[in-house]
Amino acid sequence: MYPKDVVIKEVGPRDGLQNEQTFVPTETKIAWIHQLSDSGLQDIELTSFVHPKWIPALKDAEAVVQGIKKKEGVHYSALVPNVKGLERALTFDVLDGVNVFMSATESHNQKNINKSIAATFPVMKETIMEAKRAGKTVRAYVSTAFFCPHEGRTNPEKVVEISDTLLDYGADEISIGDTIGIASPLQVRETVTRLVERLPKEKLAMHFHDTRGMALANIVTALELGITTFDSACGGLGGCPYAAGASGNVATEDVLYMLDQMGIQTNVSIEKVVYAAQWMEKTLNKKLSSKALDVYTRQ
Ligand code: HMG
Numbered sequence: 001m002y003p004k005d006v007v008i009k010e011v012g013p014r015d016g017l018q019n020e021q022t023f024v025p026t027e028t029k030i031a032w033i034h035q036l037s038d039s040g041l042q043d044i045e046l047t048s049f050v051h052p053k054w055i056p057a058l059k060d061a062e063a064v065v066q067g068i069k070k071k072e073g074v075h076y077s078a079l080v081p082n083v084k085g086l087e088r089a090l091t092f093d094v095l096d097g098v099n100v101f102m103s104a105t106e107s108h109n110q111k112n113i114n115k116s117i118a119a120t121f122p123v124m125k126e127t128i129m130e131a132k133r134a135g136k137t138v139r140a141y142v143s144t145a146f147f148c149p150h151e152g153r154t155n156p157e158k159v160v161e162i163s164d165t166l167l168d169y170g171a172d173e174i175s176i177g178d179t180i181g182i183a184s185p186l187q188v189r190e191t192v193t194r195l196v197e198r199l200p201k202e203k204l205a206m207h208f209h210d211t212r213g214m215a216l217a218n219i220v221t222a223l224e225l226g227i228t229t230f231d232s233a234c235g236g237l238g239g240c241p242y243a244a245g246a247s248g249n250v251a252t253e254d255v256l257y258m259l260d261q262m263g264i265q266t267n268v269s270i271e272k273v274v275y276a277a278q279w280m281e282k283t284l285n286k287k288l289s290s291k292a293l294d295v296y297t298r299q
């Protein structure tokens with residue numbers, strides 16, 4: 001019923017830090033990324049090339065990308081909203097991939113990237129095509145895929161349609177976002193069932209925020225439907241500043257613990273991820289919310 005292997009995509013350096021009020025110095029971000037790549041994680045989203053006024057926490061994107069030492073076998077990516085962001089991301093020949101994003105609901109799309117959904121499609125198409133031309137892998141996030149802070153429950157058909165369009169433009173993978181961490185396993189079952197009926201499941205990833213503590217249950221549900229790629233953030237950091245009520249991503253170390261207990265391999269060292277979480281906790285000087293961090297370091 002469950003797969004033998006699962007890929008964990010670490011979004012901590014981007015999603016995890018984008019909402020932090022304390023600016024994490026560039027050198028600290030780089031050291032943390034090195035700890036994460038040393039843990040066995042195969043895929044790390046480093047930062048984002050959005051407008052620095054919109055996300056000041058990641059205004060040092062160029063310096064972060066330029067400063068990292070790549071580890072062989074790790075895929076490094078960054079978030080880009082448009083061609084301007086892509087051009088910035090491509091300045092240094094470091095990134096293996098870029099990640100574009102849009103929402104499944106009109107109001108969140110407008111608040112997050114200042115455009116209607118209709119006006120976003122040409123931007124996505126151009127950015128994806130340019131990135132592919134530059135030889136990069138492209139993942140595309142579909143945010144508010146289950147629930148929107150302004151519009152309520154999202155129509156699963158809309159999620160399928162947008163995902164299908166982004167794959168048509170050339171995206172290699174779609175990451176389905178529960179942006180405000182509100183989906184239940186039943187809703188995940190309904191939306192993911194529709195997605196896998198129409199789209200190749202190996203091109204789908206799930207991106208669960210854990211605001212209400214349902215992310216692990218949602219991951220199990222998605223696993224049962226054949227999804228094998230999941231996003232998470234070290235220490236359970238994260239949240240979208242343009243989605244009211246959003247809080248942290250599911251913690252990487254919690255996902256690792258659960259998968260290990262289920263006999264599913266990730267080849268990631270939970271001890272090293274916990275160390276990285278503890279290290280960031282000290283840096284930010286605030287308690288992070290992952291259960292594994294509690295168990296491994298505070299008992
Ligand atoms: P805008 O103001 O509509 O942009 O912002 P514009 O195209 O009208 O351009 C205005 C100015 O911004 C111009 O400069 C552009 O050059 C500049 P000027 O000519 O006035 O000097 N500009 C840029 N500068 C730097 N980098 C760029 C860039 N693009 C334009 N890439 C924009 C539109 C998309 C830029 C803005 O709305 C933005 O940056 N939004 C980002 C919001 C964000 O990062 N949200 C969080 C990430 S999404 C998320 O967390 C969800 C996710 O985790 C999945 C989930 O949980 O569901 C992925």
Ligand code: MG
Pocket residue numbers: 015177179207209238239240
């Ligand atoms: Mg997110």
